[in-house]
Structure formats: structure tokens, C-alpha cells
Amino acid sequence: MRTVYLYNTLTRKKEEFVPMQDGKAGIYSCGPTVYAYAHIGNMRAYVFADILRRIMEYAGYDVTHVMNITDVGHLVSDGDDGEDKMEVGKRRENLDAWGLAEKYTEAFFAHAAKLHIQKPGIVCKATDHIPEQIAMIEKLEEGGYTYITDDGVYFDTTKFAQYGDMAKLDIEGLQSGKRIDDSGKRNKTDFALWKFSPKDAQRDMEWDSPWGKGFPGWHIECSAMSSKYLGDQFDIHTGGIDHIPVHHTNEIAQSECASGHAPFVKYWLHCEFLSMDDSVKMSKSKGDVFTVDTLAEKGYDPLALRYLYLTSHYRNPVKFSYGSLDAAAVTLKKLTRNILALRDAAEENVALSDKVKAYQERFATAVCDDLNTAVGLAELHALLSDNDLSDAEKYALATEFDLVFGFDFANMADESKEDAPPEVLDLVAKRDAARQAKDWAEADRLRAAIAEKGYAVEDTADGAKIVKAS
Ligand code: AMP
Numbered sequence: 001m002r003t004v005y006l007y008n009t010l011t012r013k014k015e016e017f018v019p020m021q022d023g024k025a026g027i028y029s030c031g032p033t034v035y036a037y038a039h040i041g042n043m044r045a046y047v048f049a050d051i052l053r054r055i056m057e058y059a060g061y062d063v064t065h066v067m068n069i070t071d072v073g074h075l076v077s078d079g080d081d082g083e084d085k086m087e088v089g090k091r092r093e094n095l096d097a098w099g100l101a102e103k104y105t106e107a108f109f110a111h112a113a114k115l116h117i118q119k120p121g122i123v124c125k126a127t128d129h130i131p132e133q134i135a136m137i138e139k140l141e142e143g144g145y146t147y148i149t150d151d152g153v154y155f156d157t158t159k160f161a162q163y164g165d166m167a168k169l170d171i172e173g174l175q176s177g178k179r180i181d182d183s184g185k186r187n188k189t190d191f192a193l194w195k196f197s198p199k200d201a202q203r204d205m206e207w208d209s210p211w212g213k214g215f216p217g218w219h220i221e222c223s224a225m226s227s228k229y230l231g232d233q234f235d236i237h238t239g240g241i242d243h244i245p246v247h248h249t250n251e252i253a254q255s256e257c258a259s260g261h262a263p264f265v266k267y268w269l270h271c272e273f274l275s276m277d278d279s280v281k282m283s284k285s286k287g288d289v290f291t292v293d294t295l296a297e298k299g300y301d302p303l304a305l306r307y308l309y310l311t312s313h314y315r316n317p318v319k320f321s322y323g324s325l326d327a328a329a330v331t332l333k334k335l336t337r338n339i340l341a342l343r344d345a346a347e348e349n350v351a352l353s354d355k356v357k358a359y360q361e362r363f364a365t366a367v368c369d370d371l372n373t374a375v376g377l378a379e380l381h382a383l384l385s386d387n388d389l390s391d392a393e394k395y396a397l398a399t400e401f402d403l404v405f406g407f408d409f410a411n412m413a414d415e416s417k418e419d420a421p422p423e424v425l426d427l428v429a430k431r432d433a434a435r436q437a438k439d440w441a442e443a444d445r446l447r448a449a450i451a452e453k454g455y456a457v458e459d460t461a462d463g464a465k466i467v468k469a470s
């Protein structure tokens, strides 16, 4: 097991990771709100969580990665007033809230796959865990942490002395500052655990509860599902920095008050924001969003975006521009070509010289030092241009580093190789047609037939690519 250091938002310090259970790491990542496409800023947060998971595995941990899908209860304001984002989305699309959630959950995972984000082992939807959320609210009620208004059941933040500690919130300043909304809240920082359905309208998503028909507040889903899958206390929680003052602050309050155990989470990791160059807008009006597919439509390999993310530290803000993406795309292409040129020299169980081991050590130290992927990439480039190393050594180490980077160099199409034989091309064309017709069973059958002939198809932004299986 390698030692991993992580910057913990709780302490504002880089700390040595000490797991709650030997050899295991539990990670919970706040997932997408599925009312629209995830933009490339959102996807930065998921590439970050993916890299974290891969590094923990590289370091030798047995990782349980959980991610939620927010398909109800996240209001436009991130607070307790305003509409549910799902309601806004459904009006835009002429779908009901369930159809909307399905459409954007599917799109999210399709985009994630194009960025080589591994699907977390446990993906859980808020709407599949209503009883768990109700049970947690009941526990909070029994503990005297709640009160009821005309609008819903609220958490009284004055009952939790540590409220806002992680975010270093100035509670007094907050209480005296903004106007309280008309939800009947007693304190500005109080938040909804359960919201009542409107009296005069029926929501697509609503459930009976001990307090009346309604739907859960946004924060309770993460507390309820994380404790279900990882326990009342677990190792690592991730999200973007915007989650620190409200969402994660509220999760800590609910979870610690409901379970009576602190800390709820040992290490809180937050990813900085991606912003856009003045010439590019990430989120336009009418639900028009800059996504992974927007890049693919412009002819970029989505993995160039992954490369771009990996060149900066997750705690630094990044400004997206086409210039930086172009540079990332060119570097990634060269890197791929260099690594594929070594593929024929690949050997199993290469004996590594001391010089190679030194690269390995520097790489591991960098990535285990709060996810320093930029230094890790620099080691990869240096390794490939080092004339003292054999091709087999270089290939072995490059593919090992790739366990963390996740480009999957070993299986990338080698553009210099000859085309596949006509019968394989014919099967690929038939599979394309089946996919067009959304006949997934037939497409899968054809994929298997292609595999039998020793080839694999990869669906890329430029269409299906055929790769000779190694
Ligand atoms: P949402 O779907 O709004 O719940 O957000 C999904 C994730 O994206 C959350 O972890 C946010 O913190 C994160 N996020 C939102 N905007 C950005 C951005 N511009 N850059 C990086 N992460 C972001």
C-alpha cells in the first residue's frame, strides 16, 4: 500500500490518508442533477473523482465508489425557494419529470464514457431511496432537530453547534444579512428536509410521508444514500467547490445529528471550477449547453479534454479555450503515436532496471501527492524520450501509468495499421445500421461476431473505429 496525501477541506491541510478500514477506501461523489446535459465544467468534477478513484486503486486500496443521481428536489436557487430544476427542465422539453431524468441520466453516462470516466460501482438515484430519506428525517425529528412550516419540514441549524465549521461560515453575518424567504424558516441557514407538494397542483414526482405528500429536499438524499452504502462514517467525499457552503455543510449537519457520530466524512475533496474564455459560453439560454458532444461535433477527440484537465491540478481554476484544447489534442495524439510504436516490443513481466524504477517512484509519489497528474504526465513524457530505456520497459511503464490517466493507450486504434478485411468491414457497417435503428440486441450480436474475427469496434466521435484485438 502506498501512502496517499490528500488536501482536506475540513482542515485546509494536506493530510496523510488513513483509511477507516485497513486496505479499503469508501468514496462518495455528488452526482449530476439530471434536468439538462452536464456541461464540460460539470465533467471536470467527474474526471477529478475518476482520477481520485484510480489513484486510490493504484495505491493499493480496495475502493467502493458511490455516486448519486439527483433526479428530484434540487431547486433552482440551491436553497429552498424557487422551482425544482426537474420542473424547469420538463417544461422546456415536453417530457414528464421521469422521462426527463431518464434522458439526461443516459446522456450523462454516455458523455462520461467518452471521457473514459469509469462508472462508479454503486450509482444510486434519489427517487429510488425515498424510504431511506424519510427514515433519516424521522430520526432527526426524534432528536429534536426539526420543525414544520406550511412549506415543509426544516432542519434547525441552531441545534447543531458545529454548523458551518467546514465552510467557515460567518453564521451571525449570514443571519443578519439576507432576507428570509417566505418558506417560514426560523433562521437563514435552516434548510428543507421535506417539501410539501403545492396544494393546487399535482407534481410528477411526489410521495406520501408522515408529514404529508411531497418530496425530499436536495441535501437529504446524499446523507441517506451515503450512509446506506458506505456507513454512517466513511473516508472520502467529493464535489465541486460550490458545494462547500450549502450542500456539504448541510449534509454534515444532517448526518452527524442523525447518527450521533462525527466526523461524518474524514476527507472532503473539492474540485475548482472550469470557466470559459470570453469567446465561449458554457451554458447558454434555452437549455443549450456546451457538452462533450459539442466538442465531438467540432471534430475534437473528447479525450483531448481529459488530457487538458489532467494538465492542471484539480484545486486550480482552469479557463477553457480552444487554443488550450488544440494544444492538448496535438500532445495527446503524439503521445498515443509514441506509445503505440512501442506496442510490438511489449513483453510480459519485463525486468525493470533501476532507472525505470526511479521513473515509477517519481510518478507514484506525484500522483499520490494530492493527485498531481501534471507532474505524472511530465514523467510519462520524460520516460518516452529517454534513450537509455528499452522499448519494452517504456511500454510497460507507460501502460502502468495509464491505469491512473485512463486514456487506454494499449487499446487505441493504431492509425498506421492496415484496414480490417472486407468481411469485418461488412459486419461493422451492419452494426452501424443496427445502432442507427436503435436495435441494440442486433448491434451487440454483430459486435460479438466482429470479436470472433479478432477485431473490436470502438465508437468514437468520428464514427466506429476498428481495432485489431491484441
Ligand atoms: P450539478 O449537476 O449542478 O449538481 O453539478 C454537478 C457537479 O459539477 C457538482 O459537483 C458541481 O460542484 C460541479 N460543477 C458545477 N459547475 C462546475 C464548473 N464550472 N467547474 C467544475 N465543476 C463544476
Ligand code: ZN
Pocket (backbone or CB within 6 Å): 029, 030, 031, 222, 247
Ligand atoms: Zn450531494
